[in-house]
Amino acid sequence: MEARIEKVKQQLQAQGYKLTPQREATVRVLLENEEDHLSAEDVFMLVKDKAPEIGLATVYRTLELLTEMHVVEKMNFGDGVARYDLRTESNKHHHHHLICVKCGSMTEIMEDWLLPLEERLETEYRFTVLDHRLDFQGICAKCQPDNPPEQP
Amino acid sequence: MEARIEKVKQQLQAQGYKLTPQREATVRVLLENEEDHLSAEDVFMLVKDKAPEIGLATVYRTLELLTEMHVVEKMNFGDGVARYDLRTESNKHHHHHLICVKCGSMTEIMEDWLLPLEERLETEYRFTVLDHRLDFQGICAKCQPDNPPEQP
DNA sequence: CTCTAAATGATAGACATTCTCATCCAAAAG
DNA sequence: CTTTTGGATGAGAATGTCTATCATTTAGAG
Numbered sequence: 001m002e003a004r005i006e007k008v009k010q011q012l013q014a015q016g017y018k019l020t021p022q023r024e025a026t027v028r029v030l031l032e033n034e035e036d037h038l039s040a041e042d043v044f045m046l047v048k049d050k051a052p053e054i055g056l057a058t059v060y061r062t063l064e065l066l067t068e069m070h071v072v073e074k075m076n077f078g079d080g081v082a083r084y085d086l087r088t089e090s091n092k093h094h095h096h097h098l099i100c101v102k103c104g105s106m107t108e109i110m111e112d113w114l115l116p117l118e119e120r121l122e123t124e125y126r127f128t129v130l131d132h133r134l135d136f137q138g139i140c141a142k143c144q145p146d147n148p149p150e151q152p
Numbered sequence: 153m154e155a156r157i158e159k160v161k162q163q164l165q166a167q168g169y170k171l172t173p174q175r176e177a178t179v180r181v182l183l184e185n186e187e188d189h190l191s192a193e194d195v196f197m198l199v200k201d202k203a204p205e206i207g208l209a210t211v212y213r214t215l216e217l218l219t220e221m222h223v224v225e226k227m228n229f230g231d232g233v234a235r236y237d238l239r240t241e242s243n244k245h246h247h248h249h250l251i252c253v254k255c256g257s258m259t260e261i262m263e264d265w266l267l268p269l270e271e272r273l274e275t276e277y278r279f280t281v282l283d284h285r286l287d288f289q290g291i292c293a294k295c296q297p298d299n300p301p302e303q304p
Numbered sequence: 305c306t307c308t309a310a311a312t313g314a315t316a317g318a319c320a321t322t323c324t325c326a327t328c329c330a331a332a333a334g
Numbered sequence: 335c336t337t338t339t340g341g342a343t344g345a346g347a348a349t350g351t352c353t354a355t356c357a358t359t360t361a362g363a364g
Contacts, residue, residue, distance in 0.1 A: 018361075020311065040352080055313035060352065078228040080321080080351070098279050107277070113269055118288070125259070126293035127250050135285045136270070141278035170330085172342065192320080207344040212321065232320070232352080305364105312359070323348065333338070 001031060011069050025051045026062045030072060030086045037075060037083040037106070077135065100140035107140065153183060163221050177203045178214045182224060182238045189227060189235040189258070229258075229287065252292035259292065 008027050009019040019027075029046040030038070038046070044059045063084050066072040075083045077099065098107040118129040160179050161171040171179075181198040182190070190198070196211045215236050218224040227235045229251065248261040270281040 016310095018310080020360085022312070041350090053313080055315095057314080057353080058312055061311085074230075076228060076230040078226070078234075082230075082352085098273065098277065100279075107279070109277075113272075114286075117265055120265075121250065121288060121290075125250065125261075126296060127252075127259070127288065127290055128296065129288050129290040131289045133285065133287045133289075134266075136273060136279065136281050137283045137285075138273075138279055138281040144278060144280065168341095170341080172329095174343075205344080207346095209322075209345080210343055213342085234320085307364080308362095310359105310361085312357105314357095315355085317352100317354070319350100319352085321349080321351100324346090326344095328343070329341090331339090331341105334336085 001028075004031060008066075008069075008071055011071060012065075015069065017065065017069075022047075022051060022054050022058050023062050023065075025054065026059060027066070027071075030066075030084065034086055034088075037077075037085055039081045039083050041081075043084065075133075096134040097136065098140060099135060099137045100143055103140065103143050105140055105142070153180075156183060160218075160221075160223055163223060164217075167221065169217065169221075174199075174203060174206050174210050175214050175217075177206065178211060179218070179223070182218075182236065186238055186240075189229075189237055191233045191235050193233075195236065227285075248286040249288065250292060251287060251289045252295055257292055257294070 005019075005024060005027060009024075012019050012023070025047050026043060028050065029043055033042075033046065036042075040056075040060055040063055043063065044054075044056050047054050047059060063072065063074070067074045067084070070087060072084045073087050075085060077083065077097070096109040096111075096113065098109065100106070114132055114134060118132070121127045121129055157171075157176060157179060161176075164171050164175070177199050178195060180202065181195055185194075185198065188194075192208075192212055192215055195215065196206070196208050199206050199211060215224065215226070215234075219226045219236070222239060224236045225239050227237065229235065229249070248263075248265065250259040250261065252258070266284055266286060270284070273279045273281055
């Protein structure tokens, strides 16, 4: 935990930014909720517990900054809210998402299935891939018809 | 053109909806701009030429309805605006997008590269894919370093 | 300590989208 | 033909997310 904070601090300082208490609190919240895809509002409320004086604008600014630094990944699932995830070593690229249209659950696939496609884009389209997003919408295992879910 | 309008009409009626003049005008605009990815606002302004009395809310409602009917595909490129495309026979699924981070251009790949992956999801994850989205962000052919783009 | 620039918090603003509600209209019922 | 009914509409208010503004605070340089 502290090591990762330290790493972020160094990344920021390398670009001339400071790890202010507000920024540190924000990063800590992200670290403590690594499994979730928090919205800016989510982050704001969680940070408020640690540092009640923080302002919403600062959270937005910090998340934007961390996105530029590639410390977090800014995602958009089409629900009108940007969501933020820490990037880890094993997670340089977006992972893929399985979004269930019945129960709304989201599963992540951590493998990168797109490398072959990216090579094809490079050769056939001369398009250099920097990032990608792959989301599937459908019906998850729990909600399959042969496996009735929790339905009132 | 008329045939496609007729088809939409039947789809709507099958679900108990009517093809009102406003809805028809909206569909016509989408048909006439099939190549573009129009935002709701874009559609609104184009429809206004045909039917100046239409309201923005109706356009939103219509696009939402057409999305539910799977007549159009609602997309989101992360720029804060939803965009809408007609679905055609050759286009049952989302196509893939190459979004250039330098010039902002967008290229579409009409082939479906994901069928093998979807089969894998079905068997390995018991996830039934209804739809998918695959966007790549990177540098397009025109903007490759060895091929300087239109830069002021 | 003083100065400067970055960082912050509060709030207003911009923007896309949705909600509300009075009205309209087409088709069904009488 | 008239009335009734319920979906559809238009206008504008309301919502929600995010950004801009600006006065104030803070941290570090000198």
